[in-house]
Amino acid sequence: xxxxxxxxxxxxxxxxxxxxxxxxxxxxxxxxxxxxxxxxxxxxxxxxxxxxxxxxxxxxxxxxxxxxxxxxxxxxxxxxxxxxxxxxxxxxxxxxxxxxxxxxxxxxxxxxxxxxxxxxxxxxxxxxxxxxxxxxxxxxxxxxxxxxxxxxxxxxxxxxxxxxxxxxxxxxxxxxxxxxxxxxxxxxxxxxxxxxxxxxxxxxxxxxxxxxxxxxxxxxxxxxxxxxxxxxxxxxxxxxxxxxxxxxxxxxxxxxxxxxxxxxxxxxxxxxxxxxxxxxxxxxxxxxxxxxxxxxxxxxxxxxxxxxxxxxxxxxxxxxxxxxxxxxxxxxxxxxxxxxxxxxxxxxx
Amino acid sequence: xxxxxxxxxxxxxxxxxxxxxxxxxxxxxxxxxxxxxxxxxxxxxxxxxxxxxxxxxxxxxxxxxxxxxxxxxxxxxxxxxxxxxxxxxxxxxxxxxxxxxxxxxxxxxxxxxxxxxxxxxxxxxxxxxxxxxxxxxxxxxxxxxxxxxxxxxxxxxxxxxxxxxxxxxxxxxxxxxxxxxxxxxxxxxxxxxxxxxxxxxxxxxxxxxxxxxxxxxxxxxxxxxxxxxxxxxxxxxxxxxxxxxxxxxxxxxxxxxxxxxxxxxxxxxxxxxxxxxxxxxxxxxxxxxxxxxxxxxxxxxxxxxxxxxxxxxxxxxxxxxxxxxxxxxxxxxxxxxxxxxxxxxxxxx
DNA sequence: ATGAAAGCGCTAACAT
DNA sequence: ATGTTAGCGCTTTCAT
Numbered sequence: 066x067x068x069x070x071x072x073x074x075x076x077x078x079x080x081x082x083x084x085x086x087x088x089x090x091x092x093x094x095x096x097x098x099x100x101x102x103x104x105x106x107x108x109x110x111x112x113x114x115x116x117x118x119x120x121x122x123x124x125x126x127x128x129x130x131x132x133x134x135x136x137x138x139x140x141x142x143x144x145x146x147x148x149x150x151x152x153x154x155x156x157x158x159x160x161x162x163x164x165x166x167x168x169x170x171x172x173x174x175x176x177x178x179x180x181x182x183x184x185x186x187x188x189x190x191x192x193x194x195x196x197x198x199x200x201x202x203x204x205x206x207x208x209x210x211x212x213x214x215x216x217x218x219x220x221x222x223x224x225x226x227x228x229x230x231x232x233x234x235x236x237x238x239x240x241x242x243x244x245x246x247x248x249x250x251x252x253x254x255x256x257x258x259x260x261x262x263x264x265x266x267x268x269x270x271x272x273x274x275x276x277x278x279x280x281x282x283x284x285x286x287x288x289x290x291x292x293x294x295x296x297x298x299x300x301x302x303x304x305x306x307x308x309x310x311x312x313x314x315x316x317x318x319x320x321x322x323x324x325x326x327x328x329x330x331x332x333x334x335x336x337x338x339x340x341x342x343x344x345x346x347x348x349x350x351x352x353x354x355x356x357x358x359x360x361x362x363x364x365x366x367x368x369x370x371x372x373x374x375x376x377x378x379x380x381x382x383x384x385x386x387x388x389x390x391x392x393x394x395x396x397x398x399x400x401x402x403x404x405x406x407x408x409x410x411x412x413x414x
Numbered sequence: 415x416x417x418x419x420x421x422x423x424x425x426x427x428x429x430x431x432x433x434x435x436x437x438x439x440x441x442x443x444x445x446x447x448x449x450x451x452x453x454x455x456x457x458x459x460x461x462x463x464x465x466x467x468x469x470x471x472x473x474x475x476x477x478x479x480x481x482x483x484x485x486x487x488x489x490x491x492x493x494x495x496x497x498x499x500x501x502x503x504x505x506x507x508x509x510x511x512x513x514x515x516x517x518x519x520x521x522x523x524x525x526x527x528x529x530x531x532x533x534x535x536x537x538x539x540x541x542x543x544x545x546x547x548x549x550x551x552x553x554x555x556x557x558x559x560x561x562x563x564x565x566x567x568x569x570x571x572x573x574x575x576x577x578x579x580x581x582x583x584x585x586x587x588x589x590x591x592x593x594x595x596x597x598x599x600x601x602x603x604x605x606x607x608x609x610x611x612x613x614x615x616x617x618x619x620x621x622x623x624x625x626x627x628x629x630x631x632x633x634x635x636x637x638x639x640x641x642x643x644x645x646x647x648x649x650x651x652x653x654x655x656x657x658x659x660x661x662x663x664x665x666x667x668x669x670x671x672x673x674x675x676x677x678x679x680x681x682x683x684x685x686x687x688x689x690x691x692x693x694x695x696x697x698x699x700x701x702x703x704x705x706x707x708x709x710x711x712x713x714x715x716x717x718x719x720x721x722x723x724x725x726x727x728x729x730x731x732x733x734x735x736x737x738x739x740x741x742x743x744x745x746x747x748x749x750x751x752x753x754x755x756x757x758x759x760x761x762x763x
Numbered sequence: 764a765t766g767a768a769a770g771c772g773c774t775a776a777c778a779t
Numbered sequence: 780a781t782g783t784t785a786g787c788g789c790t791t792t793c794a795t
Contacts, residue, residue, distance in 0.1 A: 070527055072772055083782045088774065096780060115527040119468035120772035123787045127774095130528075137495060143486040147515050159528060162511040166496050178419055178464040179479075179508060182788095183532055287695040320697040323672055346636040348669040421788055432766045437790065445764060469788035472771045531772095767794075778783065 071112040079112070080105045091116065118159075122183060131369060132184035133162045134176065136191060139285075139313070140341045141356075145190055145211060148362025156370055158185075165191070181206045186369045207372035209365050213255060220378040222365045222385070226256045229354040229387035230263030230308070233336045234271070236352070236389055237306045241397045242334060244274040246304035248283040248293040248314050257285065260310050260338065279304055283314045290317025298325035305398035306334035312341045315351055319394070330396035340390055349393035357385050420461040428461070429454045440465065467508075471532060479508045480718060481533035483525065484540065486513050488634075488662070489690045490705075491539055494560060497711025498537055505719055507534075514540070530555045535718045556721035558714050562604060569727040571714045571734070575605045578703040578736035579612030579657070582685050583620070585701070585738055586655045590746045591683060593623040595653035597632040597642040597663045606634065609659050609687065628653055632663045639666025647674035647682075654747035655683035661690045664700055668743070679745035689739055698742035706734050 077087040082101060090097045090105035091114070097105070108114075118128035131153050135142050150160045161184060163176060180187055186207035208219045237245050247264045250257030261280075268275055281296050283289040290309055297303055298321060307322075309315035315337030322333050329335050329349055337344055340355035364385065368378050426436040431450060439446045439454035440463070446454070467477035480502050484491050499509045510533060512525060529536055535556035557568045586594050596613045599606030610629075617624055630645050632638040639658055646652055647670060656671075658664035664686030671682050678684050678698055686693055689704035713734065717727050 073774095074772075084772090085774080085783080086781060089781090092774090098780065101780085113523075115524050117472070117531050117772050118528060119472050119531045120787090121774070123466070123468050123472060123789090124772075124774040125787060137486060137492040140489075143492060146486060146513055150513050150515060160513065161532075162513055164495055164499050164509065164511055166499060174462075175464050179467060182466050182468040183510075287692065291695075291697055317695070317697075324697060343636065346640075346666070348640055348666075348673060422790095423788075433789080434767085434791095435765060438765090441790095447764065450764085466788050469771090470790070472773090473788075473790040474771065475790050765795080767792105769790105769792085771788105771790085773787090775786090776784085779781080 070117075071109075071114050072117070073114075076105065076109050076112060076114055080108050119183060122185075127185050127373065128183060129157060130159045130161055130184045131366070132180040132187040133160060134165060134173075134180070134187060134189045134191065135162060136167050137162075137164050138167055140343065141311075141339055141358075142190055144341065144358050145362055148359050149188055149366055152359075152363045152366040156366060158366070158370070177206060185373045188365050188369055207369055209369045209372070209378075211361055211365050220368050220372075220381060220383070222361050222368065222383045223256075224356040224361065224387050225384045226259035226387075227263040229338060229356070230260040231267055232387060232389045233308050233338065233354050234264060234267040234273075236391070236395065237308065237334060237336060238267075238271050238273065240306070240334065240395060242273075242304075242306040243398075244276070244279065244302070244304045244306075246279045246281070246294075246297040246307040248281055248290055248297075248307060248309040248318060250283055250285045250310035250314070252282075254285075257310055264308060274304075276302075283310055285311050285314060287313045287317035290314030291321045292317075294318035294321035295325070298322060298327065304333070306336070306395070309335065309337050312337035312339045312344045312351060312353055315353070315394075316343060316347055319347060319351075329394050332399060334395040334398070336395055338387075344390075345392070352392045352395040353390050355388045355390045357388065360385050419466075420458075420463050421466070422463075425454065425458050425461060425463055429457050468532060471534075476534050476722065477532060478506060479510055479533045480715070481529040481536040482509060482511045483514060483522075483529070483536060483538045484511060485516050486511075487516055489692065490660075490688055490707075493690065493707050494539055494711055497708050498715055501708075501712045501715040505715060507715070507719070526555060534722045537714050537718055556718055558718045558721070558727075560710055560714050569717050569721075569730055569732070571710050571717065571732045572605075573705040573710065573736050574733045575608035575736075576612040578687060578705070579609040579659075580616055581736060581738045582657050582687065582703050583613060583616040583622075585740065585744065586657065586683060586685060587616075587620050587622065589655070589683065589744060591622075591653075591655040592747075593625070593628070593651070593653045593655070595628045595630070595643075595646040595656040597630055597639055597646075597656060597658040597667060599632055599634045599659035599663070601631075603634075606659055613657060623653075625651075632659060634660050634663060636662045636666035639663030640670045641666075643667035643670035644674070647671060647676065653682070655685070655744070658684065658686050661686035661688040661693045661700060661702055664702070664743075665692060665696055668696060668700075678743050681748060683744040683747070685744055687736075693739075694741070701741045701744040702739050704737045704739045706737065709734050 073084050073087050077084045086097055087105055090102040091109055118130050122128040133149055135146055137143055153160045189210045211222045249261050278300055281293040283293045307318055309318050315335055322329055327333050337351050337353035340353045344351040344353045364383050372378055422433050422436050426433045435446055436454055439451040440458055467479050471477040482498055484495055486492055502509045538559045560571045598610050627649055630642040632642045656667055658667050664684055671678055676682050686700050686702035689702045693700040693702045713732050721727055
C-alpha cells in the first residue's frame with residue numbers, strides 16, 4: 066500500500082508535535098502526556114510506522130536488535146538460535162544472525178564491527194571453536210557466550226555438563242549396568258572434557274568396570290559415533306550400555322549396534338546428551354540428558370539485555386541444570402549378563 | 415588496540431583529501447587518481463577502517479550486505495544458508511540471517527522493512543510456508559526465493575524436482591525393481607507434489623506395479639518416514655524398494671525397515687532426495703538425488719546481486735538439475751523376488 | 764579528478 | 780511536558 070515507509074518526522078507532522086515527542090512516545094520513554102502518547106501511537110500504527118534501526122543506532126541510540134554469531138551446522142546450534150529469537154522477541158528485540166561456517170577463519174573483529182553498527186549486543190554460539198572467542202575480547206559491544214568460551218572475558222551461559230554426565234551414568238547404573246562404554250566428544254571442547262571427567266569419576270565412585278577399552282573417541286558427530294560404537298561392539302566383552310557424549314553420536318552408535326545384530330535396549334542400552342529434536346524421533350526414542358535449551362537462550366538474552374541497559378551481568382558464568390529424559394533406549398541389561406556379574410573376572414567372552 | 419573505529423572523515427583527514435575522494439577510493443569508484451587511491455587504501459588499511467554499512471544504507475547507498483529470511487529447522491535450509499554466505503562473500507557481500515521459527519506467524523512486512531534498512535536485497539528460503547511469500551509482493555527491495563514460492567512474483571531458484579524423482583525411479587527400475595514404494599512429502603509444497611507426480615508418471619511409463627498401497631503419506635520428516643515405511647513393511651506384499659521424497663524421510667524409513675528385521679539394501683532398497691549431509695553419514699550410506707545446493711545458493715546470490723545493480727533478473731525461474739548419487743542403500747532386489755516377477759499375480763505371500 | 768553542501772532517520776543534550 | 784540543536788557516518792548531487 067504505502068509507497069515508502071513513514072518516518073518519525075511524518076508521524077510528528079501528522080500528530081502536530083515535534084519529532085522528539087514522537088520519538089519519546091514511540092519508544093515508551095517518559096516525558097509525554099498520556100493523551101499525546103496515545104494519539105501519537107495511534108497515528109504511528111495507522112501509518113504503519115517502522116522505526117529505522119540503523120538510524121537509531123547511528124545516532125547513538127539503541128536499535129533493539131541483538132546479534133547472534135553462530136555456526137548453523139548442528140541442530141543443537143539451530144535450536145539455540147531459535148530460542149534466542151523468541152526470547153528476544155518476548156523482550157521486544159529482533160534478532161539478526163551472522164552465520165559462520167566452520168571452515169571459516171575470518172578474523173572476528175570486522176564481523177563484530179559490522180554487527181555493532183546494527184545491533185545493541187551479541188550472543189556468540191561457537192561450540193566448535195573455543196579459541197575464537199579470545200580475539201573478541203576488545204569489543205566495544207556487550208557480548209554473552211553460550212556453551213563454550215571458558216577463557217573469554219564475558220558472561221557465559223552453560224549447561225552443567227559434569228552434572229549431566231553424572232545423571233547419565235547414575236541412570237545406567239541404577240538399571241543394573243556395570244560395564245558401560247563411553248563415546249567421547251571432541252576433546253578440544255570444554256563440554257566434552259567435562260562429560261568425560263564425570264564419566265571417569267562416576268565409574269570409579271560406583272565401582273563400575275574400569276576397562277580402558279570401554280572409552281572410545283568420538284567427534285560429536287553421527288559418523289564418529291558409528292565408528293566408536295563399532296569398536297565397542299567388537300570388544301571381546303562388549304559393554305551392556307553406552308553413554309554417548311551427545312545425541313548425534315548416539316544416533317550413529319545406534320546404527321552400529323543394529324549392524325552388529327544387537328538391539329537397543331534389549332541387548333545394549335544407549336543414552337545420549339543434549340536432547341536435540343532427533344533424539345525423540347529416532348527409533349527407539351533416545352534416552353538422553355536434556356540441555357535446557359530454552360532456559361539457556363533466555364538466560365543469554367536476559368544477561369545481554371541487562372548489559373545493554375548498563376547493568377553489570379549477574380554472574381560471570383551461569384550454569385544451568387540438565388535433566389534426564391528417560392525414553393526407550395535404556396533398560397536393564399540382559400539377564401545372562403547380569404548373572405555373570407559376580408564371576409565376571411573369569412569371563413572371557 | 416584502536417579505541418573506536420576510524421571513520422571515513424578520519425581517513426580523509428590523514429590522507430589530506432576530502433571525504434568524497436576517500437569514499438570513492440574505498441568503494442572502488444572512478445574519479446580518483448591511481449596514486450591517491452593507493453595511498454588512501456593504504457591508510458584505510460593501516461587504521462583498520464571498517465565501513466559503516468548502516469550509514470551507507472541510510473544515506474542512500476549500498477551496504478553490501480544481503481539478507482536471508484529462513485527457517486533454520488532443517489539441515490537442508492541450514493546448508494543452503496551456509497552456501498549463500500560463502501557465495502555472497504565471494505562477491506564481497508556479507509550476509510545477515512533473519513531466522514523465522516515455523517510456529518511464527520508474524521507478518522512479513524515489518525521484517526522486510528527492518529531488513530531493508532540494512533541490506534541491499536533479500537533471499538527467502540521458506541520450504542515450509544509457500545503462502546507466506548505472496549505477502550512479500552509489495553516490497554521495495556530486490557527479492558529472490560529458493561525452493562518454493564511458485565505464486566510469488568519474484569525470481570525463484572529451484573531444483574527440477576520432477577526430473578530428480580525420475581532419476582530415482584529409473585535407478586531403481588534399472589536395478590530390477592518392479593514393486594516400488596513411495597513415501598510422499600508434505601503435500602502443501604510444490605516440491606513434494608512434483609516428486610509425487612514424477613513417481614506416478616514413471617511408474618506408468620515403466621509398467622511398474624501400480625498398487626495404490628505402495629504410496630504412503632510422509633511429511634518430509636524422520637518420524638513421518640518411519641511411520642510410512644512401517645506401513646509399507648506390513649503390506650501383504652511389501653515393495654522391494656522405497657523412494658522417500660526426501661532424505662530425512664529416508665532416514666526414518668531405514669529405521670523402520672531395520673525394525674522389521676529386513677536389511678538395506680539386501681532386502682529393501684532405499685533412495686532419498688536432497689543429499690543432505692546425513693545421507694552420507696547414515697549406515698548404510700544413502701543413495702539419493704542430490705539437489706545442487708551450492709549451485710542453488712550461487713544462482714540465488716548472483717540473481718539477487720544482478721537485481722541490486724539494477725539488471726533485470728535473467729529469468730523468472732531458474733531450474734537446476736539434480737543428480738543421482740549412488741551409495742550403499744540401493745541394490746538389485748533379492749533373487750526370490752526377482753524370480754517371482756513373471757508369475758507375480760498368483761503370489762499371495 | 765576533486766571538493767562542498769545537503770540530508771538520510773534518528774536520538775542525545777540542552778533548551779524552554 | 781515539549782521543543783530546538785547538533786550530529787551519528789556516509790553518499791548523493793552539484794559544484795569546480
